[in-house]
Amino acid sequence: MIDNLGFALEGAWKVLAFGLLLGAGLPMVYAVGIRALAWGAGGEAEVDHGRPHPAGRLVAVVCFAVVLAAVALGITIIVASGFGKEVSFEHVVPTLVDKR
């Protein structure tokens, strides 16, 4: 019972850390992207709908790319583990290797 509680707490804080980093962090990056996309554009009250700032578009593209890359990496890790592989970060660029 006590053993299990220890293991559970150990797992729980890891999941919480991952969750906050990715589950709350990535939506935040995404939100920054949306904010950037609308940079320079007026609100609903504006009549002429001025074009947003081009630099904002660039920031937005970077933000969305980061989110997409993270999601793609996440899916790869999950799928790979199903096929007896794992993703290694040893050489910085993620590569697929056999599971140890």
Add this chain to the structure above:
Amino acid sequence: MIVLALVVVTALGFDFTNGFHDTGNAMATSIATGALKPRVAVALSAVLNLVGAFLSVEVALTVTNAVVTIQDSSGAPREDLLVDGGAALLLIVLAGLIGGIAWNLLTWLLGLPSSSSHALFGGLIGAAIAGLGMSGVNWNGDGTKLDGVVGKVILPALMSPVIAAVVAGVGTWLIYKITTGVAQRYAETGFRWGQIGTASLVSLAHGTNDAQKTMGVITLALIATGQWTDLENIPLWVKVACAVAIAAGTWLGGWRIIRTLGKGLVEIDSPQGMAAEASSATVILASSHLGFALSTTHVATGSILGTGLGRPGAEVRWGIAGRMVLAWLITLPAAAVVGGVMWWVGHLLGSTVGPIAIFVILVALAGYMWLRAQRAPVHADNVNNDWDEGQVPAPAAAGGVAA
């Protein structure tokens, strides 16, 4: 042979209820905010569940080991249960599955999102207690890793909704901090897409997680009867059948539960929907990767609740939340009682008549609950009606397929 066929059919039936019971976990928020049309949402979720069921090929053969002791750690069934063609093991599994389905259907009728995994485990625990006594249940594991009813079911059930709620709450708060004042036309489109993406991830994760359980149960039954001997692999037809069953269930759409999750608990906006699903997807995927077993339902509900807490001024209907928590607490014991009673009835009537009799009881129960649901249907056309109309809204003018 007849009994084996009944077990396979019942297991697929459980997988089907698992599908429609959990559609809301992924899609309730997208449906509530209008990011996806109800029927498009359930179709998308169904396809992703189908894909997900094939994606993870990790052997799920030892699934019952978490709670009961009918297999050894390699996945082989216990020797003493194999006499008489595995009849003893089949009866435990069949009674357990019936317990799981009965509880899934009842909670669906009441529109309560309860955990399908808990229902299955509860059913198995009840049947194992009835058939093998208290020693038939793996309460605590052996102390070397997170295991047993306490480690794999109870503790994760207490912790996972809290974790999901914290993550979703923080995510929601950040999103609103960052995007306040951004022109609606950007925010609305952006977050709709974000929502669809994250909800798709949850569907995929659900397919990889939940379909495995049924595959493991069916393969166990096949091994017990000598129809399959390989402990490393699952027969292809089992994989296909389970994937199709869970996808078909998802496609049917558990509208009653979708309504409670999407409209009842919290009034949801697109940014909240995205935060909730992002939290669910990460928590589910991270924990299944770390071997921390949890219920998709508990995580999804926790996330939706958290997103109501994280948005300043949003309202959480605590009465509904309380009802859900109550249902969670009852799920395991209630399914266990049904599983136990079913085992007892099946055992009394003998090794051939017994399983057939309890299967008939299941069909009768399912039919009754389906008829009850038809009297006040919730479907794609009224699922989003104002919550003030109640859990079951007034019938919409156009009749849809109710589920």
